[in-house]
Amino acid sequence: MPGIRRTGLRAALLTLPLIAGLLGTAAAPAGAVGTAAAAPAYASHPGAPSLSCRGEGVDPGARVRHRTETFINAPLRTVWRLQTDVERWPSWKGAVSTVDRLDHGPFRKGSAFHWTMPVPPNPVTPATRLEITSTVEQLKRGSCIRWTGPATAGGLRIDGVHVWTFTKVGGGVRVSTEETHTGPQVEAHIPVATEILRQGLEAWLRDLKAAAEARAHSHHGRAH
Numbered sequence: 001m002p003g004i005r006r007t008g009l010r011a012a013l014l015t016l017p018l019i020a021g022l023l024g025t026a027a028a029p030a031g032a033v034g035t036a037a038a039a040p041a042y043a044s045h046p047g048a049p050s051l052s053c054r055g056e057g058v059d060p061g062a063r064v065r066h067r068t069e070t071f072i073n074a075p076l077r078t079v080w081r082l083q084t085d086v087e088r089w090p091s092w093k094g095a096v097s098t099v100d101r102l103d104h105g106p107f108r109k110g111s112a113f114h115w116t117m118p119v120p121p122n123p124v125t126p127a128t129r130l131e132i133t134s135t136v137e138q139l140k141r142g143s144c145i146r147w148t149g150p151a152t153a154g155g156l157r158i159d160g161v162h163v164w165t166f167t168k169v170g171g172g173v174r175v176s177t178e179e180t181h182t183g184p185q186v187e188a189h190i191p192v193a194t195e196i197l198r199q200g201l202e203a204w205l206r207d208l209k210a211a212a213e214a215r216a217h218s219h220h221g222r223a224h
Contacts, residue, residue: 053144062180
């Protein structure tokens with residue numbers, strides 16, 4: 001976007017940590033299960049094959065992209081329920097303000113949801129809110145999700161593709177995620193946009209890990 005200063009774009013893109021849920025999932029690399037439980041909370045995978053769900057992945061032509069993963073010490077059913085019960089995201093996920101399902105019934109292919117988050121005033125836009133509409137394009141229950149959709153606010157538009165994969169490993173679940181962004185603003189400042197995307201994905205995983213492990217611990221305590 002001509003004329004936008006780097007610092008101004010960075011301020012606008014500080015909203016992106018909350019956009020990080022736009023996309024979906026993929027199969028983990030062969031042989032990774034043995035190291036997942038011992039891995040750091042977050043690990044990036046530069047150069048690794050893209051994640052996919054039912055054969056579909058992120059935008060292959062996007063120049064803004066990031067992939068990362070975490071290990072969660074909780075049952076797969078707990079992690080999956082938190083991630084797919086989108087209307088309850090505001091109770092555990094960062095600064096998400098509202099989420100409304102646009103369909104009814106089980107979370108499935110074709111499900112859509114509209115969600116919002118506040119955007120503070122910055123050199124690019126006045127105080128406003130980010131409006132995101134996500135549509136599930138592929139889903140395999142307990143295994144992967146891929147959703148797509150636009151995020152808009154005050155002239156800023158980002159088209160995202162987001163893939164999530166969920167893999168049982170010893171002691172819990174490895175959650176991997178990859179997302180791509182396209183749009184004139186992010187493509188004008190690729191390193192900045194990529195760094196903000198990285199921060200957003202890691203924040204999402206951190207919140208999901210904390211919520212799932214707290215819930216699993218609570219259930220375990222009641223069982224005893």
